[in-house]
Amino acid sequence: MTTNRLLLGPGPSPVDQRVLRALSEPLLGHLDPEFLRIMDEIQELLRYVFETRNRLTIPISGTGSAGMEASLVNLLEPGDAAVVGIAGVFGERMVDIVERSGAKPVAVRADWGRPIDLSLIEEAVANSHPAVLAIVHAETSTGVLQELEGLADLAHRHGALLVVDAVTSLGGHPVGVDAMGIDVCYSGTQKCLGCPPGLSPITFSDRAMERIHARKQKVQSWYLDVSMVEKYWGADRTYHHTAPVSMNYALREALRMIREEGLEPRWKRHERNHRGFVAGIEAMGLEMFVSRKNRLWSLNSVRVPEGIDEARVRVRLLERHGIEIGGGLGPLKGKIWRVGLMGSGSTRENVLLVLEALRESLEFEGKVCPSGVSAAERVYFP
Amino acid sequence: MTTNRLLLGPGPSPVDQRVLRALSEPLLGHLDPEFLRIMDEIQELLRYVFETRNRLTIPISGTGSAGMEASLVNLLEPGDAAVVGIAGVFGERMVDIVERSGAKPVAVRADWGRPIDLSLIEEAVANSHPAVLAIVHAETSTGVLQELEGLADLAHRHGALLVVDAVTSLGGHPVGVDAMGIDVCYSGTQKCLGCPPGLSPITFSDRAMERIHARKQKVQSWYLDVSMVEKYWGADRTYHHTAPVSMNYALREALRMIREEGLEPRWKRHERNHRGFVAGIEAMGLEMFVSRKNRLWSLNSVRVPEGIDEARVRVRLLERHGIEIGGGLGPLKGKIWRVGLMGSGSTRENVLLVLEALRESLEFEGKVCPSGVSAAERVYFP
Numbered sequence: 001m002t003t004n005r006l007l008l009g010p011g012p013s014p015v016d017q018r019v020l021r022a023l024s025e026p027l028l029g030h031l032d033p034e035f036l037r038i039m040d041e042i043q044e045l046l047r048y049v050f051e052t053r054n055r056l057t058i059p060i061s062g063t064g065s066a067g068m069e070a071s072l073v074n075l076l077e078p079g080d081a082a083v084v085g086i087a088g089v090f091g092e093r094m095v096d097i098v099e100r101s102g103a104k105p106v107a108v109r110a111d112w113g114r115p116i117d118l119s120l121i122e123e124a125v126a127n128s129h130p131a132v133l134a135i136v137h138a139e140t141s142t143g144v145l146q147e148l149e150g151l152a153d154l155a156h157r158h159g160a161l162l163v164v165d166a167v168t169s170l171g172g173h174p175v176g177v178d179a180m181g182i183d184v185c186y187s188g189t190q191k192c193l194g195c196p197p198g199l200s201p202i203t204f205s206d207r208a209m210e211r212i213h214a215r216k217q218k219v220q221s222w223y224l225d226v227s228m229v230e231k232y233w234g235a236d237r238t239y240h241h242t243a244p245v246s247m248n249y250a251l252r253e254a255l256r257m258i259r260e261e262g263l264e265p266r267w268k269r270h271e272r273n274h275r276g277f278v279a280g281i282e283a284m285g286l287e288m289f290v291s292r293k294n295r296l297w298s299l300n301s302v303r304v305p306e307g308i309d310e311a312r313v314r315v316r317l318l319e320r321h322g323i324e325i326g327g328g329l330g331p332l333k334g335k336i337w338r339v340g341l342m343g344s345g346s347t348r349e350n351v352l353l354v355l356e357a358l359r360e361s362l363e364f365e366g367k368v369c370p371s372g373v374s375a376a377e378r379v380y381f382p
Numbered sequence: 383m384t385t386n387r388l389l390l391g392p393g394p395s396p397v398d399q400r401v402l403r404a405l406s407e408p409l410l411g412h413l414d415p416e417f418l419r420i421m422d423e424i425q426e427l428l429r430y431v432f433e434t435r436n437r438l439t440i441p442i443s444g445t446g447s448a449g450m451e452a453s454l455v456n457l458l459e460p461g462d463a464a465v466v467g468i469a470g471v472f473g474e475r476m477v478d479i480v481e482r483s484g485a486k487p488v489a490v491r492a493d494w495g496r497p498i499d500l501s502l503i504e505e506a507v508a509n510s511h512p513a514v515l516a517i518v519h520a521e522t523s524t525g526v527l528q529e530l531e532g533l534a535d536l537a538h539r540h541g542a543l544l545v546v547d548a549v550t551s552l553g554g555h556p557v558g559v560d561a562m563g564i565d566v567c568y569s570g571t572q573k574c575l576g577c578p579p580g581l582s583p584i585t586f587s588d589r590a591m592e593r594i595h596a597r598k599q600k601v602q603s604w605y606l607d608v609s610m611v612e613k614y615w616g617a618d619r620t621y622h623h624t625a626p627v628s629m630n631y632a633l634r635e636a637l638r639m640i641r642e643e644g645l646e647p648r649w650k651r652h653e654r655n656h657r658g659f660v661a662g663i664e665a666m667g668l669e670m671f672v673s674r675k676n677r678l679w680s681l682n683s684v685r686v687p688e689g690i691d692e693a694r695v696r697v698r699l700l701e702r703h704g705i706e707i708g709g710g711l712g713p714l715k716g717k718i719w720r721v722g723l724m725g726s727g728s729t730r731e732n733v734l735l736v737l738e739a740l741r742e743s744l745e746f747e748g749k750v751c752p753s754g755v756s757a758a759e760r761v762y763f764p
Contacts, residue, residue, distance in 0.1 A: 001407065002407045002408055002409075002410055002416065002420075002631070003410070003416055004408050005408070005409075005410055005411065005414065007409060007411055009411055011624060012409050012411060012412065012624065012627060014409070015408075015409050020405075020406040020407075020408070021406060023402075023405045023406050023628055024402040024403060024405050024406040025383065025384045025402075026384055026386050026387070026397075026402070027384075027387075027389060027394050027396070027397050027578055028384055028385070028387055029387065029389055029391055029394060029706045030394065030579070032387065032700070032706060034384065034385055038384075061444055061445055061448070061580070062443055062444045062448065062605060063443055063623045063624050063625075063626060064623070064624065065604070065605050065622075065623040065624075066443070066444065066605045066623075069603065069604055069605045093604065096604055097604045099600070100600055100601070100602050100603070100604055101602070188624065190624060196409055196626065196627055196628040196629075197412070197624040197625065197626050197627055197628075198443070198580060198626035198627075198628065198629055218481070218482055219482070220482050220483070220602045220603070221451065221482070221602070221603055222447070222451055222475065222478055222479045222482055223444060223447050223448045223451045223606075224605075239711070240447075241445045241446070241447040241448075242393060242394065242445050242446065242447075242570065242572060242579040243445075243579065244445065244578065244579050244580035244629070245394055245572075245578055245579055245580075246405055246578040246579075246580065246628075246629075246632075247578075247580055247626070247628075247629065249384070250628075318414070324411045324414060329621070
């Protein structure tokens with residue numbers, strides 16, 4: 001039996017019992033008519049969550065990074081340019097994948113912790129005639145939300161397709177694939193969707209599918225070639241690879257829970273718990289890393305106070321309080337904590353628990369803070 | 383609640399309750415010390431099952447086809463030659479992946495249903511100076527076991543690495559990675575390992591790792607780049623992608639069950655049930671598709687008798703008897719049934735059940751056969 005942890009890091013997020021029970025249902029074959037109906041239901045539910053009518057809206061059989069790779073390698077051909085926004089680990093990862101595909105990345109950078117300036121993106125797109133404009137909506141390494149308004153128009157005006165990484169936003173923040181004009185959007189199951197890691201929901205616009213069907217050469221990855229995968233998920237039902245049956249059960253159940261809650265109430269829940277957390281953090285005399293208007297609700301980055309060894313605090317949170325939070329990556333190592341309030345982990349109880357546990361752990365390290373609990377409570381019971 | 387099916391097709395195979403329960407354990411973070419210990423145990427257990435001391439012996443975060451792609455794209459660079467044995471769907475798939483990697487496939491073919499001739503492989507290797515010799519040990523599309531003796535010597539003599547697809551043999555047939563001199567061997571969890579689909583166990587010899595570390599250019603796939611993945615599974619514990627936590631729980635439990643049973647008794651069980659099945663099939667007046675000495679124990683292909691619509695029989699097996707078996711693929715469509723006796727599905731009870739259900743379903747189609755049950759029983763109680 002594994003130890004019970006409260007998962008308030010950058011993901012995986014806590015998984016509801018309903019979803020865990022679905023995981024352990026007896027297996028159906030991946031071509032069983034009953035499983036094919038489950039696949040149809042998953043596609044329908046994913047369209048609801050992505051807010052899209054795109055036909056090809058499916059889970060890729062890998063984690064969020066497989067979705068990132070699938071989105072880029074299916075659209076890009078050698079020699080293409082791709083403008084990529086970078087302000088954290090996941091933008092960097094996109095550039096690495098673009099390079100491996102033989103395409104030419106054009107990086108548009110912002111400091112880690114800030115969103116990328118639209119005018120810089122505009123300049124890069126106008127100058128490089130890219131096949132793809134790729135950007136991270138919710139940068140898990142920093143806690144920054146990148147606004148998407150205007151990006152699709154910009155991309156389409158220059159003949160590019162817009163790829164959006166919504167790994168840490170889908171199900172917790174509005175993404176609105178059709179309304180935003182996104183061509184390819186992917187996510188991971190283990191963040192705001194409240195499912196274990198292992199699948200990457202992805203959706204392709206008709207424009208993206210036209211591009212894929214008109215490719216001059218085959219997609220470099222056989223496993224992630226959506227022109228083949230779509231035949232299994234579509235009317236043909238042609239065998240491609242064996243679907244991860246149990247993970248698809250779990251995803252269906254997690255998506256059903258989202259539909260029951262409703263997207264809008266779910267976003268509001270993520271927003272409210274984020275506000276409660278921030279109020280508590282500030283009442284404790286701590287500081288958020290990202291400025292107010294660019295903050296993710298799902299991933300809260302907190303500056304580590306001067307003189308505190310952040311790793312020791314995380315060890316105490318885990319060992320004494322059973323709570324997992326994340327540390328900083330790359331240039332932010334040692335400088336921030338990352339507190340995820342995602343999916344079924346985004347609750348008032350968890351906000352209060354993590355605030356109090358953080359206070360106790362800082363006190364143990366010799367830094368006495370006021371409690372953040374009553375400031376947080378004022379958000380819930382104003 | 384999903385319908386209970388007896389999965390006797392080409393996979394997924396039936397999954398034991400212990401493994402299903404493990405799937406639904408509460409989640410740990412992918413960098414939690416407790417999860418890192420689970421990863422260590424999985425690597426140790428995989429070494430046992432692969433019969434290897436290879437350091438890099440891990441599950442790839444995708445299905446068996448992801449393992450196939452990982453093995454080829456990590457070893458091959460553009461312009462390399464790769465000799466590939468083809469006698470079924472999975473050999474063809476290897477060629478497709480080799481081409482996508484920019485390498486040059488040299489195909490050595492056999493008729494579907496027969497093993498590939500060693501002398502033809504020898505000729506191809508001697509003529510093409512390949513970087514890789516790749517072969518399918520257990521061809522799931524035909525039910526043929528390809529002998530591995532002599533292949534490693536041949537490959538190594540010519541400076542090539544030996545890649546073996548053991549998707550449908552590992553855990554059901556001896557594979558013996560170190561004894562056979564295999565450089566890269568991969569499998570899938572949903573066949574003889576008795577775990578749901580979603581992971582692909584893979585192992586790399588030191589020779590293979592040297593080749594990978596000396597690559598001139600990056601592996602084309604970021605997700606499957608084992609020079610990065612090994613840092614997460616090794617001492618560094620560097621984050622690469624979020625491990626599919628729940629699937630790893632299930633794999634650990636399935637591997638523990640294999641260690642408890644013992645490899646040798648497990649192979650013997652697969653062999654005995656295969657023999658029981660064949661005895662029954664022949665007593666019914668039906669014919670196996672593959673000649674006696676080349677048959678897989680895990681995947682039994684049976685010729686469809688003249689005048690029988692094989693798909694109707696499969697529908698009746700599924701709907702009336704709750705048993706899934708597979709049909710033929712490609713040139714074998716309509717010509718064979720594929721009956722999997724894999725992992726925890728390989729039991730005397732299942733052999734008797736499927737023989738009797740097949741008899742009833744053929745009778746329903748107007749073909750009256752003798753029962754195969756007593757002939758099968760003579761294998762179990764001679």
